[in-house]
Amino acid sequence: MADDRFNTIAKEYDLWPIVDPAYHLLHESVIKRIEEGLAGDPRSTISVFEIGYGTGHTTKMILEADPRIRIIGADPSSGMLAEANNLLDGTELAERAQLCLGGALDVMPHYGPYAQVVSVCTLHNMVPSERPELCRLSFENLEPGGLYISGDKVAVNDPAQYLLMWDRWVRDFDGFLDHGLLDSYYYWRNHEVDDHLNRYTEAEAIGMLEAAGFVDVTIVERLNMYVVITARKPR
Numbered sequence: 001m002a003d004d005r006f007n008t009i010a011k012e013y014d015l016w017p018i019v020d021p022a023y024h025l026l027h028e029s030v031i032k033r034i035e036e037g038l039a040g041d042p043r044s045t046i047s048v049f050e051i052g053y054g055t056g057h058t059t060k061m062i063l064e065a066d067p068r069i070r071i072i073g074a075d076p077s078s079g080m081l082a083e084a085n086n087l088l089d090g091t092e093l094a095e096r097a098q099l100c101l102g103g104a105l106d107v108m109p110h111y112g113p114y115a116q117v118v119s120v121c122t123l124h125n126m127v128p129s130e131r132p133e134l135c136r137l138s139f140e141n142l143e144p145g146g147l148y149i150s151g152d153k154v155a156v157n158d159p160a161q162y163l164l165m166w167d168r169w170v171r172d173f174d175g176f177l178d179h180g181l182l183d184s185y186y187y188w189r190n191h192e193v194d195d196h197l198n199r200y201t202e203a204e205a206i207g208m209l210e211a212a213g214f215v216d217v218t219i220v221e222r223l224n225m226y227v228v229i230t231a232r233k234p235r
């Protein structure tokens with residue numbers, strides 16, 4: 001499945017933290033869960049599937065977290081693949097990453113089973129009807145005892161509280177204007193409206209994972225509009 005939604009912004013994507021300090025905190029939190037999940041694993045090679053590698057920023061952090069990790073990544077944006085290759089090529093990390101051009105639903109079944117399925121800021125960009133299928137497929141392609149870790153934009157359950165948070169969130173996009181980034185400002189405003197219309201709640205996120213068969217489904221942290229969710233496949 002080709003997806004050009006991110007192609008227009010791929011080159012500029014790394015400017016996003018200008019308006020969103022929680023983006024880095026989200027990554028740190030996800031990496032911490034990956035490390036905790038692998039602590040005590042005696043294996044010398046560990047297979048991790050990454051949903052939506054984007055510019056490779058997340059991929060790089062995952063690879064740096066543990067030298068035993070081998071990543072299979074999926075992303076349908078050719079612009080993002082080019083950015084990710086730019087970031088990793090020529091480094092030792094590239095040898096441990098296989099970045100595939102395609103949606104996670106298509107790519108994931110070809111290379112499992114995985115010790116972990118990880119994603120940052122991706123599920124909210126998927127067509128809503130694909131999300132339960134992604135949870136089901138992640139469950140199917142994880143090893144027994146394997147860990148699903150997602151850091152994503154997820155709405156709080158209370159609609160009134162969500163709207164207040166969303167209003168504050170969108171106002172922060174003015175930070176692009178302070179840097180003279182008019183195109184980024186309009187791109188992200190439009191993108192955000194799509195995200196808002198396609199949002200899913202904490203209850204829906206937990207429900208999808210439990211319906212897929214996961215246990216210990218837990219929202220381990222909330223960072224502004226994001227949450228980090230972990231779930232385990234029973235042994």
Ligand SMILES: C[S@@+](CC[C@H](N)C(=O)[O-])C[C@H]1O[C@@H](n2cnc3c(N)ncnc32)[C@H](O)[C@@H]1O
Nearest residue numbers: 006052054058074075077080103104120121122
């Ligand atoms: C907001 S970016 C996040 C990238 C990276 N994880 C980060 O946090 O910087 C979301 C990425 O998900 C990708 N994406 C969208 N739909 C996808 C799908 N069905 N499967 C895999 N990736 C997808 C987009 O192309 C985009 O590169």
